[in-house]
């Protein structure tokens with residue numbers, strides 16, 4: 001039977017590319033999203049992939065949704081913690097709400113989702129978890145103390161959980177994308193984006209499919225010896 005993969009934030013951008021590629025490789029995919037019903041409907045119609053609306057930052061909502069997905073599709077054996085948001089601002093301007101929202105959505109979500117699938121993965125002796133970090137979690141970024149801290153936290157979370165899963169057939173890895181052409185990046189003002197692209201040795205933004213390639217590689221059945229690692233996919237912008 002096809003393994004079931006849950007991709008958070010799977011209806012747009014990088015997550016949508018991950019869902020499509022996993023489906024193409026024969027996995028049964030569940031795509032989560034937060035509130036953009038129109039995008040989710042379009043994605044569902046185009047791909048036939050099941051969509052589930054819940055807030056990954058809400059612990060109780062995640063436990064309920066995961067139980068529903070497993071009822072609908074079967075045990076979740078692959079998790080891609082991809083949902084993320086930015087609420088940029090310098091320390092001078094950033095308020096506590098922006099800090100909390102970014103930490104809850106980008107990092108708290110990893111705990112919430114992993115907690116919901118962890119016992120099942122342990123019992124079955126198989127699991128693949130991929131957490132989407134960021135170049136800005138590795139290198140920091142002006143105006144992003146919240147986002148850089150959350151993404152940096154993902155890398156620590158990954159290495160710690162990898163140690164707990166290793167003897168149970170569960171791998172836990174991270175991908176640190178560089179600047180990738182999605183709605184998130186189109187929110188960056190054009191002059192700022194030009195300066196960013198000028199610093200990317202490959203000379204362009206990444207494509208969502210180029211991040212998805214890394215996910216497909218890490219979740220494969222024969223990737224069992226790769227755990228606790230971070231795969232940087234950033235056009236050479238930051239060599240970590």
Ligand code: NDP
Pocket residue numbers: 008009010011012013014015032033034035036037039040054055056057082083084085105106132133134135176177178179180181182183184185
């Ligand atoms: P997008 O903004 O294009 O898409 C974000 C997705 O996450 C949407 O499906 C959105 O749902 C969902 N989402 C947001 N908040 C929540 C929530 N609370 N609960 C559930 N789902 C939620 O983002 P990208 O594709 O650009 O980014 C994907 C991941 O990659 C993020 O973690 C991001 O931080 C990371 N990343 C992106 C980079 C880039 O350059 N694009 C670079 C490095 C890392 P909805 O449609 O309902 O809003």
